[in-house]
Amino acid sequence: MTTETTSHYDHLERMTVKELLTCINQEDKTVPQAVERAIPQLEALVEQIVKRMRQGGRLFYIGAGTSGRLGVVDASECPPTYGVPHDLVIGIIAGGDQAIRRAVEFAEDDAEQAWKDLQKYHITELDTLVGIAASGRTPYVIGGLVEARKQGVLTGCIVCNENSAVAEAAAYPVEVVVGPEFVTGSTRMKAGTAQKLVLNMLSTSVMIQLGRVKGNKMVDMQMTNHKLVERAIGMVMDELSTTREEAEALLDAHGSVRGAIEAGRT
Known part of the structure; x- marks a missing residue:
């Protein structure tokens, strides 16, 4: 061997x-x-x-x-x-x-x-x-x-x-x-x-x-600490070309990057 x-x-x-x-x-x-x-x-x-x-x-x-x-x-x-x-x-x-x-x-x-x-x-x-x-x-x-x-x-x-x-x-x-x-x-x-x-x-x-990545982003990741919350906010801002305040509101309302992005595009 x-x-x-x-x-x-x-x-x-x-x-x-x-x-x-x-x-x-x-x-x-x-x-x-x-x-x-x-x-x-x-x-x-x-x-x-x-x-x-x-x-x-x-x-x-x-x-x-x-x-x-x-x-x-x-x-x-x-x-x-x-x-x-x-x-x-x-x-x-x-x-x-x-x-x-x-x-x-x-x-x-x-x-x-x-x-x-x-x-x-x-x-x-x-x-x-x-x-x-x-x-x-x-x-x-x-x-x-x-x-x-x-x-x-x-x-x-x-x-x-x-x-x-x-x-x-x-x-x-x-x-x-x-x-x-x-x-x-x-x-x-x-x-x-x-x-x-x-x-x-x-x-x-x-x-x-299995569809757990969109583009190159972890849209289903769990926001379990401040670093990941910040990453999620950044992903939503980047995908939707929106403000931090709007990104935070979408994440609060929908609980995930995927949900926030999908809601922001409707």
């Missing part, structure tokens, strides 16, 4: 801070290129996800460690960003929510637990399950994908090695091969960055396809 192969660099403890930062940055520059090579695979997965979500399906992520945390982060950001229900995109991490902050020993080694975790959400054939695993060999993820596929659930994955067991278990694998890590085997680095980039692309393109 390339994620476990020896770093291109050695004697890291002898490097200056500048050398460390420069070398890490040099490795990081290769990640977008690896993601670009995986775009055809990601395109196929996104198209299938959108098709099901338009029929009422949901999107689930499963993973362990860094991979699981990245899935939880991506899922948790969809409601405030796009105004979707909290149960539309769901991130599940091996070991439960406590594992978000502190590693749960051997949680990723249970091949049956992911499907048990998914049963709490009554997963159906309209839903999609995306397994996230840098190594591509995590039993928790493999077991979840295998059982989901048997049950007719659409399956995809994001992995950072070729020809992995996780990819074999998924109908639509996305393989982003980033090569050796700066610190040998530390897949929270390049592999984690690649997974984050892919998740950004996946959820953003899905939400756009």
Whole structure:
């Protein structure tokens, strides 16, 4: 597995801070290129996800460690960003929510637990399950994908090695091969960055396809703090070429950027 192969660099403890930062940055520059090579695979997965979500399906992520945390982060950001229900995109991490902050020993080694975790959400054939695993060999993820596929659930994955067991278990694998890590085997680095980039692309393109963006604006975002309220006011002012006072009044009356813009155009 390339994620476990020896770093291109050695004697890291002898490097200056500048050398460390420069070398890490040099490795990081290769990640977008690896993601670009995986775009055809990601395109196929996104198209299938959108098709099901338009029929009422949901999107689930499963993973362990860094991979699981990245899935939880991506899922948790969809409601405030796009105004979707909290149960539309769901991130599940091996070991439960406590594992978000502190590693749960051997949680990723249970091949049956992911499907048990998914049963709490009554997963159906309209839903999609995306397994996230840098190594591509995590039993928790493999077991979840295998059982989901048997049950007719659409399956995809994001992995950072070729020809992995996780990819074999998924109908639509996305393989982003980033090569050796700066610190040998530390897949929270390049592999984690690649997974984050892919998740950004996946959820953003899905939400756009579902109509949650108008032009280039998050018209359904939740106005949950002062910064977002200001952003909403600015969007309405820009779209309607109106004053701040009029934008604020429209937002107060209709509760969302989309509603304010639609009302302002009638």
